[in-house]
Amino acid sequence: MTATRSAPERTPAVPRRPVRTLRTAVGADPARGVFVALALTLVIGWLVVALDGGQLLNQSSVVSLLHVATGLGLVAAGQTLVILGGSLDLSVGYVVSLSTLVAAETMNGSDSRITPAVLLVLAVSVAIGLVNGVLVATVGINAFIATLGVGLLLKGYLENGYDGPAGSTAPTLVQTLGYQRVGPVPVAFLLFLGVAAAIWFALRRTRYGHHLVAVGGDPDVARLSGVRNDRVLILSHVLCALCAGLAGIYLASRLGSGAPRVGVESFYDLESIAAVVLGGAALAGGRGGVAGTVGGVLLLATVDSVFNQLEVDAFFKQVVRGVIIIAAVALYARRRHRRHRERTGAPS
Amino acid sequence: MVTIRSETTESDGDLPLLELRGITKAFLDVRVLDGVDLDLRRGEVHAVVGENGAGKSTLMKIISGVYPPDGGSVEFDGTPVSFRSPRQAQSAGIGIIHQEFNLLPERTVAENVFLGHEPLRRGLVDKRAMLRRTAELLDAVGETSFPPTARVGQLGVARQQVVEIVKALALDARLLIMDEPTAALADHEVELLYALVRRLQERGIGILYVSHRLVEVFDLSSRITVLKDGHRVTTAPTAETSHDQLVRHMVGRELAHYYPPRAEADRIGEVRLSVRDGANNRLRGIDLDLRAGEVLGVAGLQGSGRSALARAIFGAAPFTSGEVRLDGRPVRLRTARSAIRAGIAYLTEDRKGEGIAAGQSVLDNALLAGRAVFPRWAGRAARTVRIRDLLAAVDVRAAGDQQEIRFLSGGNQQKVVLARWLSLTPRILLFDEPTRGIDVGAKSAIHDLVRRLARDGAAVLMISSELPELLGMSDRIVVMRDGTIAGELPARATEEDVMGLATGADRAESR
Numbered sequence: 091m092t093a094t095r096s097a098p099e100r101t102p103a104v105p106r107r108p109v110r111t112l113r114t115a116v117g118a119d120p121a122r123g124v125f126v127a128l129a130l131t132l133v134i135g136w137l138v139v140a141l142d143g144g145q146l147l148n149q150s151s152v153v154s155l156l157h158v159a160t161g162l163g164l165v166a167a168g169q170t171l172v173i174l175g176g177s178l179d180l181s182v183g184y185v186v187s188l189s190t191l192v193a194a195e196t197m198n199g200s201d202s203r204i205t206p207a208v209l210l211v212l213a214v215s216v217a218i219g220l221v222n223g224v225l226v227a228t229v230g231i232n233a234f235i236a237t238l239g240v241g242l243l244l245k246g247y248l249e250n251g252y253d254g255p256a257g258s259t260a261p262t263l264v265q266t267l268g269y270q271r272v273g274p275v276p277v278a279f280l281l282f283l284g285v286a287a288a289i290w291f292a293l294r295r296t297r298y299g300h301h302l303v304a305v306g307g308d309p310d311v312a313r314l315s316g317v318r319n320d321r322v323l324i325l326s327h328v329l330c331a332l333c334a335g336l337a338g339i340y341l342a343s344r345l346g347s348g349a350p351r352v353g354v355e356s357f358y359d360l361e362s363i364a365a366v367v368l369g370g371a372a373l374a375g376g377r378g379g380v381a382g383t384v385g386g387v388l389l390l391a392t393v394d395s396v397f398n399q400l401e402v403d404a405f406f407k408q409v410v411r412g413v414i415i416i417a418a419v420a421l422y423a424r425r426r427h428r429r430h431r432e433r434t435g436a437p438s
Numbered sequence: 439m440v441t442i443r444s445e446t447t448e449s450d451g452d453l454p455l456l457e458l459r460g461i462t463k464a465f466l467d468v469r470v471l472d473g474v475d476l477d478l479r480r481g482e483v484h485a486v487v488g489e490n491g492a493g494k495s496t497l498m499k500i501i502s503g504v505y506p507p508d509g510g511s512v513e514f515d516g517t518p519v520s521f522r523s524p525r526q527a528q529s530a531g532i533g534i535i536h537q538e539f540n541l542l543p544e545r546t547v548a549e550n551v552f553l554g555h556e557p558l559r560r561g562l563v564d565k566r567a568m569l570r571r572t573a574e575l576l577d578a579v580g581e582t583s584f585p586p587t588a589r590v591g592q593l594g595v596a597r598q599q600v601v602e603i604v605k606a607l608a609l610d611a612r613l614l615i616m617d618e619p620t621a622a623l624a625d626h627e628v629e630l631l632y633a634l635v636r637r638l639q640e641r642g643i644g645i646l647y648v649s650h651r652l653v654e655v656f657d658l659s660s661r662i663t664v665l666k667d668g669h670r671v672t673t674a675p676t677a678e679t680s681h682d683q684l685v686r687h688m689v690g691r692e693l694a695h696y697y698p699p700r701a702e703a704d705r706i707g708e709v710r711l712s713v714r715d716g717a718n719n720r721l722r723g724i725d726l727d728l729r730a731g732e733v734l735g736v737a738g739l740q741g742s743g744r745s746a747l748a749r750a751i752f753g754a755a756p757f758t759s760g761e762v763r764l765d766g767r768p769v770r771l772r773t774a775r776s777a778i779r780a781g782i783a784y785l786t787e788d789r790k791g792e793g794i795a796a797g798q799s800v801l802d803n804a805l806l807a808g809r810a811v812f813p814r815w816a817g818r819a820a821r822t823v824r825i826r827d828l829l830a831a832v833d834v835r836a837a838g839d840q841q842e843i844r845f846l847s848g849g850n851q852q853k854v855v856l857a858r859w860l861s862l863t864p865r866i867l868l869f870d871e872p873t874r875g876i877d878v879g880a881k882s883a884i885h886d887l888v889r890r891l892a893r894d895g896a897a898v899l900m901i902s903s904e905l906p907e908l909l910g911m912s913d914r915i916v917v918m919r920d921g922t923i924a925g926e927l928p929a930r931a932t933e934e935d936v937m938g939l940a941t942g943a944d945r946a947e948s949r
């Protein structure tokens with residue numbers, strides 16, 4: 091709506107600019123950044139391990155790297171959704187543990203009960219996700235508190251009922267989901283990639299995806315534009331819990347039984363959030379994507395693998411992970427700052 | 439979503455499209471609307487005017503389902519309705535251009551325009567249709583300077599305003615509410631909006647038009663409703679209303695608006711700020727002198743670099759080459775903080791994005807810059823007293839100075855931000871659209887204030903898209919085009935002079 095229409099040849103020099111800034115904006119896609127970081131980590135890790143006399147990328151360590159990535163990845167893929175929506179889920183670790191138990195105990199070593207067991211796990215996950223979602227979106231409790239509370243509830247149940255592995259996973263599931271591979275790639279990892287691809291597609295091509303990013307970006311804008319914020323958030327929490335449930339089934343297949351502490355011992359709650367943030371998502375919501383999360387997960391799994399091969403102690407490992415996460419977020423922040431400057435220098 | 443293109447214009451032309459009876463609304467015991475009646479016919483433009491805080495936006499939000507009314511009834515298209523969410527109002531066929539932008543800066547224009555009602559194809563979002571229709575709509579409003587794939591955050595305020603308009607049009611509504619749609623547009627850009635409004639009118643769409651620019655109200659509307667303190671003062675046909683009458687209804691007293699007298703030549707003093715050959719990625723070859731005691735107007739089309747100039751001087755997006763001198767001494771202002779310390783104030787045009795801290799109180803917002811930059815400036819108590827005086831001087835209407843600023847009406851928020859900068863008694867003031875969204879009464883108060891500051895020795899640089907204001911206030915006008923200063927005009931310039939320089943028409947003729 092400028093006067094430039096009546097006087098096209100006198101158009102101010104502006105029209106060219108938005109196009110150029112658009113390109114720089116795309117170039118600044120954080121998802122790409124995390125894959126660059128991943129490549130660098132692989133190269134450096136390979137070198138360091140080689141100097142140490144080992145080999146980072148031999149078959150067995152690649153396999154175990156991908157297994158680590160699968161468990162964390164399934165959880166983080168779901169976590170991406172809630173974080174995009176401006177929420178977060180701290181109960182995922184307990185949902186994972188609970189799911190391994192539900193799966194293994196229902197199957198009780200029998201192949202014929204795989205289907206009911208899987209369905210039950212998914213149902214339980216949906217229920218927990220619903221509770222989380224309703225507490226956050228309808229009741230309006232801060233997501234941190236609400237999901238922590240639900241997590242503690244589950245924790246109480248798990249600690250009360252179990253003090254060690256229980257149940258037994260169906261052998262077929264153990265063979266396939268737990269151990270079967272295509273070359274060095276575990277079938278379960280393909281499952282994770284499938285889930286990630288589905289989420290990627292949902293974010294780009296469904297109304298739900300568009301609405302979710304809007305709710306996370308600015309809840310008021312979303313609401314005034316006709317988005318039903320509460321539904322979108324509840325659905326995201328349900329999907330997040332479902333992903334955690336899938337991770338539980340996978341881990342039950344891997345371990346052969348239900349493990350009441352596996353989710354907590356793997357720090358799935360905080361690690362999944364870290365992976366999402368490493369992937370370039372904003373914790374405040376509205377920005378990020380599942381491709382970045384896949385990169386973040388692989389990055390964390392690679393670091394893990396390098397340290398395992400170097401046999402450094404657990405404490406040092408945590409320190410380095412902390413440094414990586416802080417460095418990554420600082421980098422993103424810098425880039426955003428630059429982009430902001432670009433904008434504010436822009437049209438009057 | 440209902441997409442009935444209303445072809446029913448004649449069949450039930452007598453039945454109003456919208457009928458409000460006795461609408462009442464209170465926030466925390468403060469009555470904002472009190473028994474307001476209003477009706478709107480198909481194809482009619484009905485203007486709603488009133489002072490800042492009169493309740494215009496609140497009324498529009500009730501119609502569009504943002505707030506439920508406390509009392510009264512709403513009939514839309516002959517049936518009583520009570521929308522519980524904007525979504526319901528939208529699907530009934532009511533669209534609104536909100537006074538404050540409702541856009542997601544991280545998303546593209548097309549994604550913003552269709553947010554909440556993305557077109558589907560086989561259950562999936564049809565991106566191609568989205569892009570195509572956005573392009574069509576942009577075209578329909580005469581906007582060709584950015585593609586539907588541009589990120590909204592990259593656009594300037596005027597262009598965001600266009601996106602906001604297009605977003606409302608995409609709903610294909612039967613009732614369109616426009617709450618200050620032109621506040622961010624320059625006079626000549628408003629023309630295109632006029633054409634659009636008339637086209638919508640012909641299609642039988644009813645339009646509620648809220649504006650402080652009374653010229654627009656007279657140009658467009660067939661009836662005018664005046665609100666004052668939440669009451670309806672009058673509804674009258676535009677043809678039977680005079681400008682002065684309207685102002686009297688709004689303000690409740692006679693208001694002869696004339697601009698304060700300009701500076702006499704001998705009151706204009708030393709050069710306070712000078713820029714030589716200033717440039718950055720938006721600007722080039724800027725040569726500018728700003729003198730104590732003068733009001734220097736800056737004109738130009740959107741995108742010509744007016745705001746970029748103010749931001750460069752203020753250090754928000756600094757010059758990357760050239761020389762800046764303050765009182766004759768070379769300085770390098772690279773942050774807002776250093777500029778404020780040097781005695782420069784900058785009132786941004788982007789109120790929602792950069793002007794206010796939404797969750798904080800009126801008082802905290804007004805004290806923000808002073809506290810941040812001059813922690814020991816005056817005593818705390820003295821400062822607060824001073825701010826309260828200023829808030830009263832610009833006539834801020836709020837429930838109290840502890841009220842969160844986001845609950846204030848748009849115009850009142852603007853006044854608070856103005857008070858913030860005035861409180862620092864800056865020596866150089868950069869005002870980017872200082873009276874945007876401000877009612878006629880408060881506007882002349884602000885004009886007086888600005889002039890008084892200049893008389894007391896401050897140097898004022900004022901950007902305004904409202905040419906009459908610019909011509910009335912300035913001692914001198916520089917016109918920008920293509921990121922540089924195209925020329926300078928004396929106080930008695932005409933609108934044609936300014937537009938000639940702004941569009942480059944002068945140059946084109948001599949070619």
Ligand SMILES: Nc1ncnc2c1ncn2[C@@H]1O[C@H](COP(=O)(O)OP(=O)(O)OP(=O)(O)O)[C@@H](O)[C@H]1O
Nearest residue numbers: 465470490491492493494495496845846847848849
């Ligand atoms: N959500 C809210 N909570 C509390 N008070 C509110 C809220 N929204 C509006 N108000 C108050 O209602 C009054 C009317 O505000 P409204 O935004 O309707 O005014 P307006 O006529 O649109 O003014 P302007 O011309 O400045 O836009 C103001 O005093 C404002 O402070």
Ligand SMILES: [Mg+2]
Nearest residue numbers: 495537847848
């Ligand atoms: Mg308003």
